[in-house]
Amino acid sequence: MNPILRLEAIRHSYGEHFTLRIPELSILPGEIFAVVGPSGAGKSTLLRILNFLEKPQQGRVYFHERAYTASNLPIALRRRMVAVFQQPLLLNASVWRNVSYGLRVRGSRNGHEAIQQALDDVRLSHLARQPVDRLSGGEAQRVSLARALVLNPEVLFLDEPTANLDPSNVRIIEEIIRKANQARGTTVVLITHNIWQARRLAHRVALLFDGEIIETADVDAFFHRPQDPRTAAFLSGDLIY
Amino acid sequence: MEIFLNGLRQALALIFSLDPNLLEIVRLSLEVSGLALVISAAMGLPAGLFLGLKHFRGKRFIVALVYTGMGLPPVVVGLTIYLLLSRQGPLGNLGWLFTPRAMIVTQSILALPLIVGFTMTSIAAIPSDLIMQLRSLGATRRQVVFTLLYEARTGVFAALVAGFGAIISEVGSVLIVGGNIEHKTRVLTTAIVLETRKGNFSLAMALGIILLAITFTANWLLLHLQGRLDPRHQ
Numbered sequence: 001m002n003p004i005l006r007l008e009a010i011r012h013s014y015g016e017h018f019t020l021r022i023p024e025l026s027i028l029p030g031e032i033f034a035v036v037g038p039s040g041a042g043k044s045t046l047l048r049i050l051n052f053l054e055k056p057q058q059g060r061v062y063f064h065e066r067a068y069t070a071s072n073l074p075i076a077l078r079r080r081m082v083a084v085f086q087q088p089l090l091l092n093a094s095v096w097r098n099v100s101y102g103l104r105v106r107g108s109r110n111g112h113e114a115i116q117q118a119l120d121d122v123r124l125s126h127l128a129r130q131p132v133d134r135l136s137g138g139e140a141q142r143v144s145l146a147r148a149l150v151l152n153p154e155v156l157f158l159d160e161p162t163a164n165l166d167p168s169n170v171r172i173i174e175e176i177i178r179k180a181n182q183a184r185g186t187t188v189v190l191i192t193h194n195i196w197q198a199r200r201l202a203h204r205v206a207l208l209f210d211g212e213i214i215e216t217a218d219v220d221a222f223f224h225r226p227q228d229p230r231t232a233a234f235l236s237g238d239l240i241y
Numbered sequence: 242m243e244i245f246l247n248g249l250r251q252a253l254a255l256i257f258s259l260d261p262n263l264l265e266i267v268r269l270s271l272e273v274s275g276l277a278l279v280i281s282a283a284m285g286l287p288a289g290l291f292l293g294l295k296h297f298r299g300k301r302f303i304v305a306l307v308y309t310g311m312g313l314p315p316v317v318v319g320l321t322i323y324l325l326l327s328r329q330g331p332l333g334n335l336g337w338l339f340t341p342r343a344m345i346v347t348q349s350i351l352a353l354p355l356i357v358g359f360t361m362t363s364i365a366a367i368p369s370d371l372i373m374q375l376r377s378l379g380a381t382r383r384q385v386v387f388t389l390l391y392e393a394r395t396g397v398f399a400a401l402v403a404g405f406g407a408i409i410s411e412v413g414s415v416l417i418v419g420g421n422i423e424h425k426t427r428v429l430t431t432a433i434v435l436e437t438r439k440g441n442f443s444l445a446m447a448l449g450i451i452l453l454a455i456t457f458t459a460n461w462l463l464l465h466l467q468g469r470l471d472p473r474h475q
């Protein structure tokens with residue numbers, strides 16, 4: 001199976017103390033690929049590079065086997081992927097207008113049903129007309145997720161989507177991610193520092209540590225037969241955060 | 242007190258008699274300041290966006306200039322433009338001195354830093370990650386810019402209100418470059434100065450009241466527009 005996204009010979013530094021180095025990484029169509037690792041490891045940087053939001057200083061990013069950069073990726077291809085960040089980053093408008101944003105910029109006029117469906121999925125239909133500044137943290141994050149899912153993306157990037165949320169919101173969000181992946185075949189790149197979440201959702205897991213991918217494996221192998229001692233240490237909680 | 246009451250009475254009488262002289266003055270005031278606002282907004286909104294979004298060497302210097310410009314004395318601007326437009330000045334052959342065009346120029350200059358400054362501050366307050374989020378949601382660069390302006394709309398409206406309020410009520414620059422010529426460059430503020438000098442205090446007060454009423458109406462309209470953009474009313 002050809003990878004949907006592939007990184008090749010990536011190097012990206014911030015100052016002297018941080019460098020992301022990824023010789024090769026492939027994301028396969030239809031999988032949920034989790035990236036775990038301590039904070040500061042470079043997970044968000046990796047996501048921005050994969051979503052063509054940041055141009056790596058060295059190396060190439062392939063989408064469907066062709067290399068593009070943040071500046072030359074055609075808008076039609078850009079619109080097949082979408083990211084949800086740790087902060088909901090909502091617009092100062094109603095829930096409905098937030099969820100419809102991506103459709104509006106695409107010039108799509110008849111997204112009414114899709115928006116309704118996305119709001120149902122995140123269980124927020126009753127708040128459609130609310131301004132977002134009245135939402136709780138969990139509700140805001142679900143709006144952010146609905147705003148991405150309504151676009152029916154080929155690839156969904158999630159950067160710690162459930163950090164700081166209570167268990168019931170976490171459960172709702174994980175359910176939605178699983179459903180999008182299973183029902184629509186959405187490829188998901190899930191960044192999380194919660195290894196249990198990776199274990200619940202992912203097909204494959206990678207450990208990012210200090211800018212480098214230490215180990216990539218199927219979820220069972222990753223959790224039961226880690227190859228690298230640092231993976232074992234991370235799983236047992238011995239890696240310092 | 243009596244002057245004030247007389248002024249109020251006279252203002253009402255003037256308004257309801259639709260005095261053609263008054264209408265002419267009001268119309269010119271609105272045209273000059275309205276056009277100046279449009280011109281300064283057309284330049285100031287993009288400039289404010291740019292300064293609010295970009296980081297570059299020397300930005301602090303430019304921001305300091307903008308802030309200084311927010312307190313530009315109108316007479317100084319008027320004098321400078323007067324010298325540029327006077328017959329011996331470098332732009333003398335335009336023939337703009339003592340015409341509404343010269344007044345539009347000075348008022349545009351006075352409003353510009355206000356619009357740049359307010360726009361810049363409100364755009365800079367938007368979390369920078371939002372830009373990334375909008376790109377990821379599929380917005381083109383142009384769409385991102387419009388979304389940011391919309392997101393900063395409270396500040397952008399404040400910019401327009403502050404700009405309009407400053408120029409419709411200023412007298413120093415229009416007096417110098419316009420000359421307060423009857424039927425040609427007389428606006429509300431210069432008319433007030435003239436009537437005061439002539440000792441027609443209640444007429445001057447009446448004009449002042451009309452000026453305030455216009456500013457109030459303009460602000461009220463802008464606020465109304467802003468209210469319609471508020472998520473609570475969608």
Ligand SMILES: Nc1ncnc2c1ncn2[C@@H]1O[C@H](COP(=O)(O)OP(=O)(O)O)[C@@H](O)[C@H]1O
Binds near residue numbers: 015018041
């Ligand atoms: N835009 C940036 N400018 C400078 N340094 C950055 C920037 N983004 C991230 N970093 C640094 O790069 C390192 C990795 O950050 P990040 O990718 O956010 O890690 P993670 O998401 O795993 O916590 C950190 O040391 C962080 O301070």
Ligand SMILES: [Mg+2]
Binds near residue numbers: 044
């Ligand atoms: Mg991060």
